[in-house]
Amino acid sequence: MTEQRSPIWHPFTQHAISPDSIHVDRAAGAYLFARNIKNNVPKGERRIIDAISSWWVISHGHCHPHITRAVQEQAARLDQVIFAGFTHEPAENLANRLIDATGNAFDHIFFSDSGATSIEVALKMAIGYWSHIGKPRQKIIAFEDGYHGDTFGSMSTGGRAVYNKLYEPYLFEVEHIPVPIAGNEAIALERLETFLNDNKDNVAAFVFEPLLLGAGGMKIYSPDTLKTMVDMCRAHDVLLIADEVMTGFGRTGTMFACEQANFMPDIMCLSKGLTGGFLPMGATLCTDAIYKAFYHKDRAKMFFHSSSFMGNALSCAAANASLDIWDKEPVMQRIDEIAKSHAHAACNFSKRKDIVNIRQKGTMFALDVAMDKGSGYLSQVQPILYDLFLSRNILLRPLGNSVYILPPYCITQQDLDEIYDSINFALDRLEYERCKRTV
Numbered sequence: 443m444t445e446q447r448s449p450i451w452h453p454f455t456q457h458a459i460s461p462d463s464i465h466v467d468r469a470a471g472a473y474l475f476a477r478n479i480k481n482n483v484p485k486g487e488r489r490i491i492d493a494i495s496s497w498w499v500i501s502h503g504h505c506h507p508h509i510t511r512a513v514q515e516q517a518a519r520l521d522q523v524i525f526a527g528f529t530h531e532p533a534e535n536l537a538n539r540l541i542d543a544t545g546n547a548f549d550h551i552f553f554s555d556s557g558a559t560s561i562e563v564a565l566k567m568a569i570g571y572w573s574h575i576g577k578p579r580q581k582i583i584a585f586e587d588g589y590h591g592d593t594f595g596s597m598s599t600g601g602r603a604v605y606n607k608l609y610e611p612y613l614f615e616v617e618h619i620p621v622p623i624a625g626n627e628a629i630a631l632e633r634l635e636t637f638l639n640d641n642k643d644n645v646a647a648f649v650f651e652p653l654l655l656g657a658g659g660m661k662i663y664s665p666d667t668l669k670t671m672v673d674m675c676r677a678h679d680v681l682l683i684a685d686e687v688m689t690g691f692g693r694t695g696t697m698f699a700c701e702q703a704n705f706m707p708d709i710m711c712l713s714k715g716l717t718g719g720f721l722p723m724g725a726t727l728c729t730d731a732i733y734k735a736f737y738h739k740d741r742a743k744m745f746f747h748s749s750s751f752m753g754n755a756l757s758c759a760a761a762n763a764s765l766d767i768w769d770k771e772p773v774m775q776r777i778d779e780i781a782k783s784h785a786h787a788a789c790n791f792s793k794r795k796d797i798v799n800i801r802q803k804g805t806m807f808a809l810d811v812a813m814d815k816g817s818g819y820l821s822q823v824q825p826i827l828y829d830l831f832l833s834r835n836i837l838l839r840p841l842g843n844s845v846y847i848l849p850p851y852c853i854t855q856q857d858l859d860e861i862y863d864s865i866n867f868a869l870d871r872l873e874y875e876r877c878k879r880t881v
């Protein structure tokens with residue numbers, strides 16, 4: 443009897459060559475508990491360490507009891523209500539707490555339902571701002587290896603890569619400048635300066651992932667360089683849109699990455715860690731100047747954006763509960779300990795000859811497998827590594843030949859050590875296969 447395959451079309455999955463999806467029944471802390479099926483026979487639970495926070499969303503651990511309880515209680519009181527003309531306590535609370543968490547750098551907040559939507563909202567705010575104040579501007583600047591989501595607006599701002607190539611003719615024009623990784627600073631700054639000078643009074647916004655570019659390959663750049671770029675943009679009145687969808691909520695070692703470069707943008711996008719990863723939600727924070735550009739007796743100037751579930755009461759309750767955990771538990775201390783552990787691991791890994799480009803930023807640790815050829819997202823080693831990690835019950839999902847760790851903050855030292863070990867194990871195995879081929 444052949445088992446019927448699921449009708450589900452999974453994201454970023456080539457079903458023609460991928461094995462069946464791993465079936466997860468429950469999760470707790472840093473662990474996923476999956477069905478363990480051998481020869482069609484259930485063999486109990488398989489515990490997998492979630493070393494990438496389930497695509498970078500889980501902050502404090504899966505099913506944190508405080509968030510679970512808050513959502514349960516909210517679900518019994520108010521589920522969902524239209525957000526035009528109506529509001530509710532969890533949303534009002536959350537709005538104030540988030541603005542507070544940014545040191546009151548923003549005056550207004552627009553809720554939505556994902557990271558990509560928070561970017562769409564930011565772009566529409568920026569373009570609308572310039573138009574409504576009677577000085578329309580056309581150009582958008584972003585990073586070559588940036589990633590801002592998979593809707594058309596966010597794809598347009600993102601770098602051109604294999605995952606949006608098919609749609610390139612449909613994407614709007616964006617000026618992409620190089621990422622100022624170490625050694626590239628001068629080139630990137632020069633490109634920015636030139637474009638700003640050549641397009642005076644016509645650049646609407648600069649969209650960027652501060653300090654750490656995620657999907658573009660876990661690339662890092664310095665706070666000093668970011669600050670220089672910010673100052674250059676400010677000198678030309680260009681609006682700054684910080685995409686903190688991934689970096690926000692402690693990932694880079696501070697609550698928000700922008701803090702390390704001593705500035706706050708005009709618009710900030712949040713999502714992934716916003717609810718502690720418990721429920722989908724996006725938020726776009728902005729300054730009073732932007733809000734005021736839309737504030738008018740003329741109804742045609744209102745902000746024309748909505749999505750059905752914006753401000754969902756359960757998501758707001760989860761986000762408030764996650765912020766409670768930030769207040770009550772030693773979250774920053776956990777983050778510091780993860781960073782220290784990564785630094786130690788970096789030192790050990792640096793002895794290996796088969797890896798290059800070891801890098802770390804806060805809770806993010808990454809290294810590249812040395813390749814003669816074939817790096818990039820579709821690198822041959824990616825599926826091999828992925829399977830080797832899973833054979834050790836570790837969820838690590840390399841970006842091409844870049845292996846990275848981005849754990850939930852509750853992770854223990856023992857689990858971190860197991861993750862580092864699994865990387866050594868996988869690299870040894872690769873080395874062995876390479877060696878076999880050459881003899």
Ligand SMILES: *Cc1c(COP(=O)(O)O)cnc(C)c1O
Nearest residue numbers: 556557558589590591656687688
């Ligand atoms: C994941 C991500 C997004 C998109 O968020 P979704 O919720 O997946 O739409 C946008 N920007 C950055 C930096 C991200 O890492």
